[in-house]
Amino acid sequence: MKQKTDSIPSESITTEVSELENLELQLSEARDSELRTKADYQNLVRRTQEQQARMVKLASLSFVESLLEPLDHLRLAAEHISDPGLEMVVKQLWQVLQENGVQPLDIVGQKFDEKLMEVVDKEGEGDTVKKIISQGYTLNGEVIRHAKVVVV
Numbered sequence: 001m002k003q004k005t006d007s008i009p010s011e012s013i014t015t016e017v018s019e020l021e022n023l024e025l026q027l028s029e030a031r032d033s034e035l036r037t038k039a040d041y042q043n044l045v046r047r048t049q050e051q052q053a054r055m056v057k058l059a060s061l062s063f064v065e066s067l068l069e070p071l072d073h074l075r076l077a078a079e080h081i082s083d084p085g086l087e088m089v090v091k092q093l094w095q096v097l098q099e100n101g102v103q104p105l106d107i108v109g110q111k112f113d114e115k116l117m118e119v120v121d122k123e124g125e126g127d128t129v130k131k132i133i134s135q136g137y138t139l140n141g142e143v144i145r146h147a148k149v150v151v152v
Contacts, residue, residue: 064102064139071097072135105136105147112151116143121150128152
């Protein structure tokens with residue numbers, strides 16, 4: 001009896017190897033594309049969150065800036081009028097503002113700093129703050145209004 005040998009033509013093997021290499025290349029490209037897409041999505045999420053935080057910050061900045069002048073007037077009135085009710089209102093308003101990141105600049109006796117202050121009068125040759133003409137403020141560590149000062 002004669003045995004039958006199954007032989008696969010070498011052309012077929014070459015074609016299948018070539019097709020397998022092509023499929024592996026496509027798979028590699030698909031994985032790379034997926035990784036890039038995920039990275040792009042994560043960057044989009046991060047940028048969106050940063051933009052939203054910036055918008056909230058700008059909105060609160062505008063609101064706080066609009067309160068500063070009336071607050072200064074209330075503080076001055078409380079200094080000149082001995083009214084416990086007015087003092088209580090000023091104290092409560094300050095407490096709310098401080099809870100939301102507003103801080104007055106405490107600069108009397110300090111060396112002049114152009115990042116925090118603006119000179120409105122100079123009495124002598126020094127650069128030490130003698131008096132605050134208009135209070136300066138920060139919001140979450142950033143200057144929102146420079147203090148107007150007299151230096152000596």
